[in-house]
Amino acid sequence: MKEERGSMERWNKLLRGEEVDRVPVVPLGPGYEAIACGYENLGDFFAKPEVMVKCQVLARELYGVDQPPFLIPDNYWGGQWGSEVELPYRKSMSAPSVKKSVVTSPEELEELEMPDPREEMQNLHEKVRIAIEEYDERPLVQIAGGSVSGTAPMLVSIEDFMKWTRTNPDLCRKALEMTADFAIETVEWFVEDFGTDNWIPWDALPTDANVLISAENFGDLVVPSLKRLHQEVLDMGLPMWFTHWCSDHNKNIEAGHIDEIPHGERGIIWFGPEVDVERSVELFGDEHIIGGNVDPPSVQNKSYEEVLELSKENIEKGKDSPTGYFLTVGCGIPPFAPPMNIYAMVKASKKYGRY
C-alpha cells in the first residue's frame, strides 16, 4: 500500500479484515488535534461541530495517522438530562465536565423524564452530519448509556450511584435503563438520517472498572442494561461496537462479563494499560480487532525515544492478533502531548509494524 498522508485506506482495510501494509496508528484523543490546529484550549473543539471534525481531519494529515473523526457531544451525555456541564474553555480541562448531576435523590430520579434526542442531541447529530456529508468520513460516534460511565455523573453523582449499589440497587438499575433507553433512541434517529454503514458507535467504560466496583456489581447491575444497548444497536444494523474498556477491567474479564457484552461480529476491543495487550489478544483477538494501549502519561511526559520503545513493545505484542490490531494509547493521546511523541508512534509502526 502506498504511503499516503491522511488516508483512511489502512483503517478501512483493518475494519474489513483485509491485509494492511503496516499497523494502523489511531491516536484517539480527542483534543490534541485542536492544539495542533492552534486552539489554546478545547472549548471550541467540543462546542462547535465544524471545529471538531475539521481539526481531526487536518491533524490526521499532519501526523500521518489513520484515525477517523472521533465524535463526542458538547453536552457530554449529561446536559440533555439537565445536569450542569462545563465546556473545556480552561486550559487545564481535557473534556467537558459534569459539574452538577441533575439527580440528587431517589425521588428526583423517579420524577425524571427522558428527553427527546432530536431536541437535545443536535450538536452530536451535526458533528456526524458534517463528518459524513461534508468530509466523506466514517466517524466513530460516542453513544453512552447503560453503563456506570454513561450514567454517573451524567444523571446522578458517582458518589450517590456508588452508595446506591449497596443501599438501593434498584435505583441504579432504573438509572442505567434510562440512559440505555436514551442512547437507543439517539441511535435510532442517527440510523434514520445516516444509515448504518457510515458510522461506528463507540463507548468508554472508565467508572465501570474494578478499581471502583466489583465484578459482581458489574455483572449484576451493569451487564443487563449495557448488553441490551449493545444488542439493540447491532440489531438496527450497525456492524460493530468500538468499546474502550478503560482502566482496570481484569476482574470483569475473569468473571466473563466482557464476553457477555456484544461487540458485533468483528468488534473493536480496547483496554487500558492495566490489561496487557498480550492478554487481550489471547482472550479476544480471535473474534475482535484489538486496540493497543501505550500508557498515556508516558506519551505526555517521556521522551521521543522512550515512546518509540513503548510503541515497539506494544506493536510486538499486538501485531499478529488474528482479527487485527492498531496502535494507540491506553486512554487516548493527552491533548498537550508533544507532537514528536505522536510521531514516535507513527515511526514505530513504520519501523516495527510492517506485515
Added chain:
Amino acid sequence: MSDDLFGELTDAVVAGDKDRCRGLAEQALDEGVDPYRALMEGCAEGMNIMSDRYDEGEAYVPDILLSAEALYEAMDVLKPHIDVEDTGVSGKVLLGVVEGDIHDIGKNVLKSIFDAAGFDVIDLGRDVRPEQFQESIEKEKPDILGLSALMTTSMTGMPKIIENLQKAGLRERVKVMVGGAPISEDYAEKIGADGYAPNAPQAKKTAEKLLKQKKKEA
C-alpha cells in the same frame, strides 16, 4: 464493657451502618466512655479494616464510601466531646483535586482514611486553583499538602503548584504528596514532590512517613 462497645463500633463502620454507628456513639457518651478512645479504638479501627480490604481488592469504592459515612456519623456525635489536647493529632493535611479536574472520588476515599487515622484534614474539594492551595497553606499551615489528579491535562498543574510554593517561600514549610491514576513515582520525583502513593491506603503510609521526616527536620 468499653471493649465490647469498641468492637461493635468497629463492626458498624465495617458494615457501613450509619444509624447503628450514631446509636453506639451516643451509647458510649451515655456510659461515660472516653469519646476519643471510642473514635480511635472503635470507629477508626473499622476504617482501617476497610482500608486494608480495599488495598487487597476485597472491598470496593461503594463499601468504603458507606463505611466513611458511618464513621462521620459517629464523629459528629463524639467529636464535640473530645478534648483537643487528648487527641494527639499526628499532623495536619491539606487535600485537594487540582484545577480542571472534577474527579474527586479518590480524594474523598483518602480523606475518610486520613480522618480515621487521626489526621486533622482540611479538604479544599475539587477543581482547586493553584492560588487557593497557596492561600490555604499560608492560612492553615499544614504539615502535608496532598494533590490529586485523574486527567493527564490536570496533572500538569501539580508542578505549577509546587513552583508557586517555592516562589512564595512556602515550600520548606510543607511536605507535598501526589496521587491519582496518571501519576507515578517517577513523575512525583520529577516534579519535586516529597511523596507518592498509588492508592488511598498506601497514601496513609506515605503521609505517616512524611510526617516523621518533617518532625526530624524540625
